[in-house]
Every structure is written in C-alpha cells, then in structure tokens.
Amino acid sequence: MNELDKWSKVHEAVVTIEEFLEWLESRGIILAQKYNDSEHLYPTYRNRRKLLEEYFEIDATKLERERRELLENARIKNRGG
Numbered sequence: 001m002n003e004l005d006k007w008s009k010v011h012e013a014v015v016t017i018e019e020f021l022e023w024l025e026s027r028g029i030i031l032a033q034k035y036n037d038s039e040h041l042y043p044t045y046r047n048r049r050k051l052l053e054e055y056f057e058i059d060a061t062k063l064e065r066e067r068r069e070l071l072e073n074a075r076i077k078n079r080g081g
Contacts, residue, residue: 003063
C-alpha cells in the first residue's frame with residue numbers, strides 16, 4: 001500500500017486527534033515526557049503531525065513525493081500529454 005492510500009485511510013482520524021490536542025492545549029493541558037529515566041515530566045515540543053505520522057506509520061517524505069507525482073501526472077494529462 002502506498003503512502004497516499006495509507007494517508008487517505010487515517011486522515012479523518014488525524015484531523016480529529018489534532019483538534020482534540022488543540023482543545024487540550026486551550027485548557028492548559030499539554031503533552032509531556034520523561035527524559036533520561038527521570039521521574040519528572042517535561043513538556044514535549046515534538047511536532048504533533050510528525051507524532052501522528054509516526055503512530056500511523058506514514059512516511060512523510062514518501063507521501064509528499066507521491067502527492068507531487070500525482071499532481072505532475074494530472075498536469076500532463078490536462079495538457080493532452
């Protein structure tokens with residue numbers, strides 16, 4: 001399965017999760033993680049979209065490449081080529 005197919009299957013869930021995370025942040029609730037076996041939690045500033053891509057096993061580089069190929073093929077087809 002290519003990345004575009006994988007993305008289309010999870011896109012709605014990604015949007016819902018992103019909206020939920022934004023809602024949490026608007027209420028002062030943030031993601032946190034432990035560092036170096038510490039007992040303390042520290043805010044994580046990892047990109048949410050990258051975390052979701054990792055969770056859903058989406059390769060962002062491949063996804064972008066496939067999107068560009070799809071657009072280029074559509075342009076060629078529209079030019080009559």
